[in-house]
Structure formats: structure tokens, C-alpha cells
Amino acid sequence: MPETNEFYVGYLKSPRTLTVFLGWAIPSLIVAALAIGWLVSRSQNDPGDGVWHHEANTLVGRVGATPYPLIRVPSKSPGHAAETVLLVSEGKHGGGERVAALDGRIVRVRGTILERDSCRLLELAHGDAVKPDDSLTAADTGRLAAPIIVALGEVTLRGEIIDPKCYSGAMKPGEGKTHKECATLCISGGIPPMFVTIDAAGRRSYYLLTDPDGRALTGGALHDGLLPFVADVVEIRGTLERRDDLQVLRVDLKSIRRL
Amino acid sequence: MPGLILLGASIYATVGTLFGAGFVLRGVERVDPAALGAPWTFRILILPGVIALWPLMAWRWWCAPRTRGAA
Amino acid sequence: MSVGYVSVQWNRHKRIYDACVAGGIVLYLGVFFAAGKALYTGRNAISGEILAMRALATCAFLMLNVILCIGPLARLDRRFLPLLYNRRHLGVATFLVALAHAAIAIGFYHGFGNVNPFVALLTSNTNFTSLSAFPYQTLGLFALLILFLMAATSHDFWLKNLGAPAWKRLHMLVYIAYGLLVMHVALGILQTQRSPWLASLVGVGVVIVATLHLIAGQRERRHDERGSQLSPRAGEEWVDVGAVDDIADQRGSTVTVGAGERIALFRYNGCVSATTNVCAHQGGPLGEGKIIDGCITCPWHGWQYRPADGRSPPPFAEKIHTYRVRVVGRRIQVDPTPLPPGTAVEPARVEEVQSA
Known part of the structure; x- marks a missing residue:
């Protein structure tokens, strides 16, 4: 093929040798990019096993506003009298104002649970998610009297x-x-x-x-x-x-x- | 300080958008006669640049000869 | 070339080019996202938003690396010129992918809080003196602003109305954006990434981009150094710049005379003409072009000029510098003083010898 024909002009028909070259060069480039994408995706850090249970949940226990909003519920494990669940609101907001008025009371809180290892939080649902409650037994109420x-x-x-x-x-x-x-x-x-x-x-x-x-x-x-x-x-x-x-x-x- | 930066950027962009709308409808043809009768897709395509560089384009519009284009 | 503006000057090649770019982006994002979903499952699943954000980020960064390689590759091997032909669409696509990444990052990381996400972007980390804690998002933000400016001014309207030198300078900011993004990656995700793959790939990318630029630059410099030895003899305006037979018919070559601009020489139909080597469009190397339909044709985007007067054929109106030229024996001589753009110069006649 004469050399003069191998000149590429975008708005004219491409020389055949060039079409052949691009015919393997471009797909190779895309395949290489896909391989890189796969490799980078699989080499991401493990994000951990924290889990957000999206089904609504209710907890009954003694709510506290200090040091941070939390609720202490009767423990199921033998080691502790009470288990602590931190209370937060939607988005990047704490549960502060929604808990303050009921500090120290036995309440029922409604929301969704987030947990990883021993760390548990409840994201309060919309509306009045924190309400006074009297369904706890006297024994359970006693166990929640004060933190140990x-x-x-x-x-x-x-x-x-x-x-x-x-x-x-x-x-x-x-x-x-x-x-x-x-x-x-x-x-x-x-x-x-x-x-x-x-x-x-x-x-x-x-x-x-x-x-x-x-x-x-x-x-x-x-x-x-x-x-x-x-x-x-x-x-x-x-x-x-x-x-x-x-x-x-x-x-x-x-x-x-x-x- | 970040509030001020943001406020400044918003004002710049708002003025730019208002100016840009006028520029792509009328001014562009005065600044560059090659834009006479250009399609609306072209005008939308240059709009982001006009918003970003509106002081420059305002100056160009001001200096453009007043006898041709949309005038 | 500019007559009346249209939104995009489509042609078959640009359609194929853009289809490859769009298809490549969709495939890449799909592979990244699907691999992330398939490999991290159950309690250890990565958030969809974060996967999407990372897919977009790595895609845009990869595209920027490719874009930066196209220029020197096309200088070193002409077969890559078709990649250069529609590079600005690739650039605009890169900006859009990066913008989508930024939108998710700002919405997800800086939104949902008690301050405006954009204020949060500027205020929630001010550890500017620490390397490991550096607010790397600001680096990404500045890079995105540069990519935006480039994408927003990519239409030929801007090339004409900002002027080629200013437009070129503006678009050279891509190197600053690249530097900022390398730091954005190094001070961001690489600070937490435990697998060495990402760091290695970023390193390889930087090395490839830098090496290609060095090799292509070296070649240009050698060319100019050869030229710097050429200068008119005392009292003479003509400079011998080479033999007619060194230039193939209907082709060009490039010479540098002294410290001046590069001059492109063309041989066609028994004539030799000389013009500037710099295309009025984007500064493409005209001397590496070809005479098509009697016109100098730029190898980058196919802009055309008549060799005898440096003017684009009607209806186009671009003009380039021309040079006085003559042929003595089989040697070409040029007066290295550029004439005003569009000045007609009588082409030098060449006595065509019949090869045996």
C-alpha cells in the first residue's frame, strides 16, 4: 500500500491499514480498562460486618440523656443487668432533644437498629418515637435503677x-x-x-x-x-x-x- | 469565611446565568458574527462557559461593533 | 473550520469515537459495580452509593490518564492520530463522569448534616498542615473546576473567541488537574487502602504519562536543536533548509531556523511552498500533514489551507503565516521572516527529474 494513502483525516474514509490497527487497538484498550476496573473493585477493603436492620423495632427501657442519649434495656446476657443502646436521629443528627424531656423515665422507643459487634444504636423513627411506658415488670425496672x-x-x-x-x-x-x-x-x-x-x-x-x-x-x-x-x-x-x-x-x- | 466564599460563588454564578441567558440569545451574534442563526443547541452548549467567564464575555459584548448582528 | 456554528460537527468517525467512549464508560462502570456487588456480600456488602462513587472516580481517573497519553502517542506513532481527532469529546465525558463522582461524594459524605454540604466541604476538615489527615476533597474540587472550565470551553466558539494561545494555555491546565487528582487519590483512598493494587496502578499510570511526555518532548527538542544550527549567512536572507527529494510528493516536512517558529515545507505538483507549522485551529503540526485536493491538510483535525497563500478555501476564512521560498538546484531555500497570515507567495518551481 502506498505510504501516501495512510493519512488519516477525520471527515474522510480511513485508510484500511489504519482501520485494521484501530480495530484491535481500541477493543484492547477497553478490555484493559475493564480488567483494571475488575481488579480495583475486588481489591477494595472489606467494609466490615456492621448491619442496619431496616425493619422497625421497639425497645423498652430507661432512657438517659447523659452523657449522650441512650436507652438501657434489661439484659439477656448473664454478665450485665442492663444493655445499652445509643439513640440517634435520622441523617447526621443525634437523639438529644427528643430524649431530654424524658431523661430517666421508663420509655418505649421506636426505630431501626444498627449493630456491629457489641456496639448497638437505634435510629429513632419519625414523629414521637420516644414515649413513656409502664409495661416493664417491677424486677426489670429495678435492674435498670442505676448503671453499675x-x-x-x-x-x-x-x-x-x-x-x-x-x-x-x-x-x-x-x-x-x-x-x-x-x-x-x-x-x-x-x-x-x-x-x-x-x-x-x-x-x-x-x-x-x-x-x-x-x-x-x-x-x-x-x-x-x-x-x-x-x-x-x-x-x-x-x-x-x-x-x-x-x-x-x-x-x-x-x-x-x-x- | 467559607460562607463568604460560597456566597461570592453563588452571586457570581447567578449573575453569570442571567447574563448568559441574554448573551446566548443576542450578544453572541454581536461578538462573533459566525454565530448568526446558529441553532439553540449551540447556544446551550456554550452557556456553561459564558456563565463561568461572564465578565470577559460582557466586556467583549460591550466592545463589539454595534452595527451588526442582532442589533 | 468555522463558517456558521453548529452544536457538534458530527461525522461518521466522531460517532464511532463517541460510541466507543460511551460504551467503554458504561461497561467499565458496570464491571466495577457488579464485581463489587458480587464479591462483597451479606453483612460485608459495600454501600451501593460508595460503590457507584468509586466506579465513577476510577473511571474518570483512568480516562484522564488515557487522554494525557494520546497527545505524545500520536506524536510518536501516527496511527494514534484518530484517537486525537475527537479527544475533546473524551475530555467532556471525563468531566461528566468526575462530576457524577463529586455529586455522590458531596451528597453522601457532606449531606444529611446540620450544615450546607458545600460549607461542610470547606469546613469539616481543616488539617491543611497534616499530610495523612489533609482535606484531600479540596484537591478534587479544584481539579473538577479545571475540568469544568475545559469542558465548558471545548467548543470551537471558545477557541476562536478566547484566541488560540489563551485557549491552549487554559487547556494546558489539565496537567495541574492531573497533579491535583494524583494527590487527591494519594491523600484520600490510598490512606486507607490495604491492598497494594490501587497504589501500584496509580503509580504505573503516572509513570506511563510522564515517560511518554518525556520521549515525545525529547524528540521535538532534538528536531529544534538541529534547526538551531541553521541560520542565514552574513548579508543573506535565504537559508538552506534541505533537499527537495527529502520530501515525498504531496507531503510536508518541518524545519526550525535559528530560534524562530517551525516552518512547514510542502512539495506538490512540481512546486514547493512554505508556511508556519502551526495550524490556526489547535496548533496542530501542519508539516506532518498532507496535500489533499490541493490544500495543506492538518493531521489533527483536517483543517485545510492553500499552500500558495496560507488561506483556507472558501467559505472558510482561516489564515496562516507564509514564507518566501525558492529552489536552487535540488535544494530548498527559505527566507525565515514570516509574512503576515494569508500573504500570497509564488511557489518555487521544481525541475522534476525523471527517475530512471
């Missing part, structure tokens, strides 16, 4: 500050750098901050984070002390205590450092 608190002393932990709603199944994955800004928004929106550590065997432990006095982290302490470190690999120090089945870490905010 055990002081565990000073600890230094390495792990990640998470928003437990996403981490427990609202987003998969709901952790790490790409989720950092979402977790920051969740926590600043009232979802309680938690800390998660993973031991050598891959077991995760969860810690609810409070200020040194055991109260919710809010305002400047939250925004300047805690939020910049959300989702990063950090070391954190504080005083640990167990409240029923919940581990609560009173954080020394100045101790947090990125690793």
Missing part, C-alpha cells in the same frame, strides 16, 4: 475516633480517611463520638468518649480538641470506666496525637 459503674483506671489506647452510626452499618465502609469528613459531620451533629481499637487477633473494642468529668463533649472541646482527629490513626489517653456493658473513656483531649 466500675472504675478501670488510666489507659492509653491506639485506634480510630469513629461516629458509631456509620461505623455500625449506616455506611459501608464508615471508617478511615475517605469517611473522615462524614464522621466529623456526624459527631458535630450530635452522634456520640466513640473510639475503636483492634487487637492483634482482629477483635474490636468500643469506647464512648466523654470529657474528663464524664459529660458529653461539646463546644470548643469537641470542635477544636476532638474533631480534627476523627478517622485518623491516633493515640489517646484517659480514664476508663465500665457502665453496665458500655466502656466509657474520659478523654484527656490534650493527649490525642496522630500516629
Whole structure:
């Protein structure tokens, strides 16, 4: 074929040799792209086994507004008198205002459960999802009288500050750098901050984070002390205590450092 | 500060959209006579660019000769 | 070439090109999404929104890598020129895919909260001094703005009305966008990714893009260095730029004289003409073009100019610089001072020798 014919002009008929070349080059390029897509897709991190049960659920127990909105329900496991379920609202909002008026009362809450390992949350349904209730037996009410608190002393932990709603199944994955800004928004929106550590065997432990006095982290302490470190690999120090089945870490905010 | 940036961007885009609508309907033919009688699909296609670069296109419209095009 | 504007100057090649681009995008997204759904199941399923976001992100990044390779590939091997022909549609498609990625990311990660998602985008992470915690979304945002500007000004209307040099400079921002996106990936997903595949692929992409640019650049530089030795002898305006027989009939070649612009020489119908090497459209290398229907035809998008006066045939109105040229013996001599665009120059006659 004479060389002069092998000149490509978009609006004219292509030379045959060029058509043959493109006939294998373009499909090869697309196949290579598909292979890359498959490879990258299969090499994503496992997003964890958090799960959001979308069927409506009700829990009856003693509601608490401090340090964060939660409900303590009679435990089914022998180790604890009560189990704790954190209460959150839809989207990136905490359950604060919806719980405050009934603090300390026995209530029935309605919503959907998110859970991962021992971490459980209930996203309150629309409307009056928190209502006073008297269906508990006197024995169960007694078991929920006050949390059993055990002081565990000073600890230094390495792990990640998470928003437990996403981490427990609202987003998969709901952790790490790409989720950092979402977790920051969740926590600043009232979802309680938690800390998660993973031991050598891959077991995760969860810690609810409070200020040194055991109260919710809010305002400047939250925004300047805690939020910049959300989702990063950090070391954190504080005083640990167990409240029923919940581990609560009173954080020394100045101790947090990125690793 | 981020609020201000966002406000500035929204104002810029709003002015750009209002200007852009007028530009693609009338101004474009004054700035570039080759656009005389161009189809509406062409006008929609250049609209995002006009919104983004509206101060420049406003200046070009202002400087364009007033005797031809849609005038 | 511009006469009256139309929305898209479709032709058969562009339709095939765009069908390949659209088909490739749909297939890629499908494969990524389906693989993610099939491999991560039950309690360990990845959120559909996040899968879609990642499929779009990797697709756009891959497309940008391909786009950046097309330029140097076409310089090194002319068979890749058809990929360059409709590259701007590929660019616009890349922007749209990236925009869809950004829309899901902003909606999902920055929405549903107690602040405007766009405010959240700018405020929820301000660790600008930390590398591992850096707000990588801002890098993506700036890259997206650049891609938007490029896509929005991709129509020939903008090329004409911004002027080719400004338009070209604007579109060179793609390299800044690429750099920003490499950092967006490196400081974002690569900070959490446990498998080394993604990091390796990004690295390979960067190396390929950089290497192709270096090789193509080197070749151009060598060409110009050869030319820098050419200069008129004292008191003379003519420069010997090569032999007539080095140029095939109906073809061109490129020379650089001193530090000047590149000059394209064409041999056709027993004549030699000289014009600038820079096409008025997108700066394509005219000297690598061909004479078709008596006109210089740019290898990039097929814009045409008459060799004798550097003007596009009517009804088109583009003009390019021409140069005075003469043939002495079998040698071509050029006056390296460019004449105003569209200046008619008598083509130099060549005594055609009958080859035995």
C-alpha cells in the first residue's frame, strides 16, 4: 500500500491499514480498562460486618440523656443487668432533644437498629418515637435503677475516633480517611463520638468518649480538641470506666496525637 | 469565611446565568458574527462557559461593533 | 473550520469515537459495580452509593490518564492520530463522569448534616498542615473546576473567541488537574487502602504519562536543536533548509531556523511552498500533514489551507503565516521572516527529474 494513502483525516474514509490497527487497538484498550476496573473493585477493603436492620423495632427501657442519649434495656446476657443502646436521629443528627424531656423515665422507643459487634444504636423513627411506658415488670425496672459503674483506671489506647452510626452499618465502609469528613459531620451533629481499637487477633473494642468529668463533649472541646482527629490513626489517653456493658473513656483531649 | 466564599460563588454564578441567558440569545451574534442563526443547541452548549467567564464575555459584548448582528 | 456554528460537527468517525467512549464508560462502570456487588456480600456488602462513587472516580481517573497519553502517542506513532481527532469529546465525558463522582461524594459524605454540604466541604476538615489527615476533597474540587472550565470551553466558539494561545494555555491546565487528582487519590483512598493494587496502578499510570511526555518532548527538542544550527549567512536572507527529494510528493516536512517558529515545507505538483507549522485551529503540526485536493491538510483535525497563500478555501476564512521560498538546484531555500497570515507567495518551481 502506498505510504501516501495512510493519512488519516477525520471527515474522510480511513485508510484500511489504519482501520485494521484501530480495530484491535481500541477493543484492547477497553478490555484493559475493564480488567483494571475488575481488579480495583475486588481489591477494595472489606467494609466490615456492621448491619442496619431496616425493619422497625421497639425497645423498652430507661432512657438517659447523659452523657449522650441512650436507652438501657434489661439484659439477656448473664454478665450485665442492663444493655445499652445509643439513640440517634435520622441523617447526621443525634437523639438529644427528643430524649431530654424524658431523661430517666421508663420509655418505649421506636426505630431501626444498627449493630456491629457489641456496639448497638437505634435510629429513632419519625414523629414521637420516644414515649413513656409502664409495661416493664417491677424486677426489670429495678435492674435498670442505676448503671453499675466500675472504675478501670488510666489507659492509653491506639485506634480510630469513629461516629458509631456509620461505623455500625449506616455506611459501608464508615471508617478511615475517605469517611473522615462524614464522621466529623456526624459527631458535630450530635452522634456520640466513640473510639475503636483492634487487637492483634482482629477483635474490636468500643469506647464512648466523654470529657474528663464524664459529660458529653461539646463546644470548643469537641470542635477544636476532638474533631480534627476523627478517622485518623491516633493515640489517646484517659480514664476508663465500665457502665453496665458500655466502656466509657474520659478523654484527656490534650493527649490525642496522630500516629 | 467559607460562607463568604460560597456566597461570592453563588452571586457570581447567578449573575453569570442571567447574563448568559441574554448573551446566548443576542450578544453572541454581536461578538462573533459566525454565530448568526446558529441553532439553540449551540447556544446551550456554550452557556456553561459564558456563565463561568461572564465578565470577559460582557466586556467583549460591550466592545463589539454595534452595527451588526442582532442589533 | 468555522463558517456558521453548529452544536457538534458530527461525522461518521466522531460517532464511532463517541460510541466507543460511551460504551467503554458504561461497561467499565458496570464491571466495577457488579464485581463489587458480587464479591462483597451479606453483612460485608459495600454501600451501593460508595460503590457507584468509586466506579465513577476510577473511571474518570483512568480516562484522564488515557487522554494525557494520546497527545505524545500520536506524536510518536501516527496511527494514534484518530484517537486525537475527537479527544475533546473524551475530555467532556471525563468531566461528566468526575462530576457524577463529586455529586455522590458531596451528597453522601457532606449531606444529611446540620450544615450546607458545600460549607461542610470547606469546613469539616481543616488539617491543611497534616499530610495523612489533609482535606484531600479540596484537591478534587479544584481539579473538577479545571475540568469544568475545559469542558465548558471545548467548543470551537471558545477557541476562536478566547484566541488560540489563551485557549491552549487554559487547556494546558489539565496537567495541574492531573497533579491535583494524583494527590487527591494519594491523600484520600490510598490512606486507607490495604491492598497494594490501587497504589501500584496509580503509580504505573503516572509513570506511563510522564515517560511518554518525556520521549515525545525529547524528540521535538532534538528536531529544534538541529534547526538551531541553521541560520542565514552574513548579508543573506535565504537559508538552506534541505533537499527537495527529502520530501515525498504531496507531503510536508518541518524545519526550525535559528530560534524562530517551525516552518512547514510542502512539495506538490512540481512546486514547493512554505508556511508556519502551526495550524490556526489547535496548533496542530501542519508539516506532518498532507496535500489533499490541493490544500495543506492538518493531521489533527483536517483543517485545510492553500499552500500558495496560507488561506483556507472558501467559505472558510482561516489564515496562516507564509514564507518566501525558492529552489536552487535540488535544494530548498527559505527566507525565515514570516509574512503576515494569508500573504500570497509564488511557489518555487521544481525541475522534476525523471527517475530512471
